[in-house]
Amino acid sequence: MRTPLLLHLFHSNRIYFTFFCLNLIMNESRIIVALDFNNAKQALNLTSQLDPQLCRLKVGKELFTAAGPVLVEQLVRGGFDVFLDLKFHDIPNTVAGACKAAVSMGVWMLNVHAFGGKKMLLAAREAIPSGTAKLIAVTLLTSIGRDDLDDIGLHEEPEQIVRRLAALTESCGLDGVVCSAQETSSLRHHVNPDFTLVTPGIRLENNNHDDQIRIATPSAAIKNGADYLVIGRPVTQAHDPLCMLRQLNQIVENERPVSPPAL
Ligand SMILES: O=C(O)c1cc(=O)[nH]c(=O)n1[C@@H]1O[C@H](COP(=O)(O)O)[C@@H](O)[C@H]1O
Numbered sequence: 501m502r503t504p505l506l507l508h509l510f511h512s513n514r515i516y517f518t519f520f521c522l523n524l525i526m527n528e529s530r531i532i533v534a535l536d537f538n539n540a541k542q543a544l545n546l547t548s549q550l551d552p553q554l555c556r557l558k559v560g561k562e563l564f565t566a567a568g569p570v571l572v573e574q575l576v577r578g579g580f581d582v583f584l585d586l587k588f589h590d591i592p593n594t595v596a597g598a599c600k601a602a603v604s605m606g607v608w609m610l611n612v613h614a615f616g617g618k619k620m621l622l623a624a625r626e627a628i629p630s631g632t633a634k635l636i637a638v639t640l641l642t643s644i645g646r647d648d649l650d651d652i653g654l655h656e657e658p659e660q661i662v663r664r665l666a667a668l669t670e671s672c673g674l675d676g677v678v679c680s681a682q683e684t685s686s687l688r689h690h691v692n693p694d695f696t697l698v699t700p701g702i703r704l705e706n707n708n709h710d711d712q713i714r715i716a717t718p719s720a721a722i723k724n725g726a727d728y729l730v731i732g733r734p735v736t737q738a739h740d741p742l743c744m745l746r747q748l749n750q751i752v753e754n755e756r757p758v759s760p761p762a763l
Pocket residue numbers: 534535536560585587611638640641642643678679700701702710712730731732733734
């Protein structure tokens with residue numbers, strides 16, 4: 501019974517299926533646009549100007565709290581790869597359940613917070629088998645600088661903390677980490693080549709830094725070995741977001757990572 505049913509579903513949805521496969525093959529953009537809006541209307545107004553072949557999208561705490569799973573599913577149906585950035589940080593059982601719920605929305609990637617510790621990371625990994633959505637962990641927020649660390653009792657350089665949390669994350673079997681592009685070149689020497697490095701805090705030379713501290717330009721991020729660049733306000737607040745996105749894609753495509761020595 502099962503095989504004919506699958507065949508029927510394939511045939512009845514073959515246009516959607518073909519589009520989905522093409523999207524998987526063709527979307528190679530390393531830019532993830534952060535949709536930091538407080539309502540679905542503004543988010544959809546922006547995404548209607550963008551193209552799923554030119555970027556992926558990130559839905560974070562602000563937009564998800566305002567618009568919920570309905571919007572996430574709408575963006576997925578629109579052909580976009582969606583990174584659900586809710587930085588889950590709770591007891592292992594709660595985080596495992598949250599991860600399962602996230603995957604059921606069809607997201608491409610989701611994150612937890614590495615400060616949740618080993619048991620929480622392992623529970624998240626167990627909840628989402630490898631090969632479904634990408635599961636990554638936030639190390640140290642890019643809005644935190646060396647001076648802020650003393651306030652929270654961490655008397656180390658950001659790079660040391662990021663490296664330790666990345667090692668923990670990789671040892672728990674997750675697919676990658678979020679870190680600043682200032683740490684990626686040293687991290688690349690310590691993690692496996694297929695461990696994904698996602699870097700927010702991206703600014704062009706003439707951009708306002710806003711609340712970001714550990715920043716880098718798009719070309720520096722790629723040279724330093726970042727896989728994906730999360731970019732919010734430089735795109736969302738641009739006069740012409742699509743034009744800005746095209747410029748950013750061009751910068752990223754023209755840059756090559758400086759390869760680290762083999763592990
Ligand atoms: O997990 C994230 O995406 C994230 C981690 C981090 O350390 N720093 C950081 O800025 N982010 C997110 O990346 C986006 C950056 O936005 P802009 O500063 O406007 O480019 C925001 O949506 C943040 O929530």
